[in-house]
Amino acid sequence: xxxxxxxxxxQVLKTGQSMTLQCAQDMNHEYMSWYRQDPGMGLRLIxxxxxxxxxxxxxxxxxxxVSRSTTEDFPLRLLSAAPSQTSVYFCASSYRGAGDTxxxxxxxxxxVL
Amino acid sequence: xxxxxQSPEALRLQEGxxxxxxxxxxxxGLRGLFWYRQDPGKGPEFLFTLYSAGEEKEKERLKATLTKKESFLHxxxxxxxxxxxxxxxxxGSGNTGKLIFGQGTTLQVKP
Numbered sequence: 001x002x003x004x005x006x007x008x009x010x011q012v013l014k015t016g017q018s019m020t021l022q023c024a025q026d027m028n029h030e031y032m033s034w035y036r037q038d039p040g041m042g043l044r045l046i047x048x049x050x051x052x053x054x055x056x057x058x059x060x061x062x063x064x065x066v067s068r069s070t071t072e073d074f075p076l077r078l079l080s081a082a083p084s085q086t087s088v089y090f091c092a093s094s095y096r097g098a099g100d101t102x103x104x105x106x107x108x109x110x111x112v113l
Numbered sequence: 114x115x116x117x118x119q120s121p122e123a124l125r126l127q128e129g130x131x132x133x134x135x136x137x138x139x140x141x142g143l144r145g146l147f148w149y150r151q152d153p154g155k156g157p158e159f160l161f162t163l164y165s166a167g168e169e170k171e172k173e174r175l176k177a178t179l180t181k182k183e184s185f186l187h188x189x190x191x192x193x194x195x196x197x198x199x200x201x202x203x204x205g206s207g208n209t210g211k212l213i214f215g216q217g218t219t220l221q222v223k224p
Contacts, residue, residue, distance in 0.1 A: 004156075035214075041216060042119075042200065042214040042215055042216040042217055043157070043200065043202075043214040044214070045212065045213075048211070050210055056210065059211070059213075090156050090157070092156070097210055098204055098205070098212040099145045101159045101162070102147075102149075102157070102159065102212065103159075104156030104157050104158070107155070107156055
């Protein structure tokens with residue numbers, strides 16, 4: 001099993017550009033989530049999904065969109081990038097929910113100029 | 114409001130010098146407290162889950178304990194390879210699918 005994969009590993013955007021961060025898992029997990037990690041602020045939940053076709057907002061959802069058309073994939077879309085979205089983004093998955101062991105991807109380091 | 118606070122922010126130890134990391138929490142009805150380890154440039158990796166006050170879990174040099182207000186991660190005779198950031202997380206109260214993380218404690222163990 002590849003586990004949780006994320007692409008790209010690094011990305012530089014200009015303010016106003018849009019892009020999609022990819023996340024995929026091959027463990028047949030129902031629950032997937034996106035976090036951002038900033039210095040001194042820990043991991044903050046952006047959006048999560050409890051299954052295909054179902055998504056919900058986390059703590060910091062503004063400026064981000066998600067969809068879950070398959071069990072395996074959970075892409076995160078930045079609609080119009082802002083410097084405040086410079087961060088490291090982690091995708092995670094678990095068997096059923098937030099209370100199960102979370103398996104994290106390797107992260108995407110995003111810089112918005 | 115559900116909240117998780119970790120202390121200290123950073124901790125430097127000599128190899129073999131035991132210590133503890135603290136995670137204070139507030140939640141309406143604890144449904145799970147989690148410890149993760151994160152190495153630089155990588156995603157967090159699961160260590161322990163605790164569910165009720167008095168519960169303890171151990172793995173090699175690490176032992177996690179839980180009270181009604183705090184969790185401790187005790188590190189006994191640490192080695193340089195224990196250097197990492199340790200994250201505490203709480204399952205949010207109510208019918209939510211949310212995990213709430215603390216800021217983390219960065220541990221450096223010097224040989």
